[in-house]
Amino acid sequence: MVSESQLQAKRPVSAALAGPYGHPFHPILVTVPIGAWVASLAFDIASHAVDDPAFLTQGSEWLIAVGVIGALLAATVGFLDLFAIPTGTRAFRTGLVHMTLNLGVTAAYVVNFVWRYGTYTDGGSVGVGRLVLSAVSLAALGVSGFLGGKLAYRYGVRVADESTQAEGYGPRDVGRPS
Template identity: 35%
Template sequence: MTQTPNIPPLIESDEREYRDTGVPSTVAIAGHPIHPLLVTFPIAFLCAVLATDLAYWLTQDLFWARASMWLIGAGVVTGIIAAITGLMDFLKINRVRQHSAGWIHLIGNVAALALSLINFGLRWGNQANAIVPTGIIVSLVVATTLGVTGWYGAELIYRHKVAVIGYGPNERP
């Protein structure tokens, strides 16, 4: 497959990568990478905002507007913590930067956090007024973006073996 130098395709398939043992995460406890564990929280919080926004739209119950605000706040805080661990791997593991999946994952997640901060700011002082339609649209864009960046995060782990410690042919337990 002929490729343009320095511009990796969106999904690469290099047989050699499937045969190597992987690259461990630079942020790990007892060999277990921290970033994949931490990302579950902001993904859950920020995707749930879409559900609570829709619940507010359908019921006009202020509980859902407050719930959205709390979810965005929790999503941004946990997202920043997850981003720090992911950025450390991005900067220290050359394999991540070599693939478009790493760049899409990074840029998309930064965009999702930035949009979430904007969404939080729009709601500050009056949580309900910013939900229909702006809040719902922003929440939908954030949830969709997180779906795409999650896909590319999995691409890094399962296809490019980043944050994976494999066994060589003579090292099976």
């Protein structure tokens, strides 16, 4: 039996802003900062393996900026998803930790961007401190992603209820597109 609290956490505060029932925008948007920041770390590491690393250090810098912009967009709709979770629940506490980690990671990447802004012009590889900050930030993002997965897959936040999910496992209607 699904409780009223569970049903509340499945419905968006605003479908227009956070995505319709069973199809939230937050998981779609988080792919932008994750991809950009993973690629920026790869560029940082690669900048130590080539003769002329300026293009990699510049690329990494701008990937960090793209990631920050994407993270702010994902945070906006993620915040709306958090409002759908009843306060005082494990799911809400998990959501608060998830949000806090993500905001900390985003702040660390803002610092990282400012720290390295324009330094690619010297033609050198990414400094060790900046590379370590990226690696630590990405590790924290992994922990936060684990918590985000817990919210969706364990607690079912913004996931359609089981009767709606069951529609996907019935026979395909003949004559209707799938």
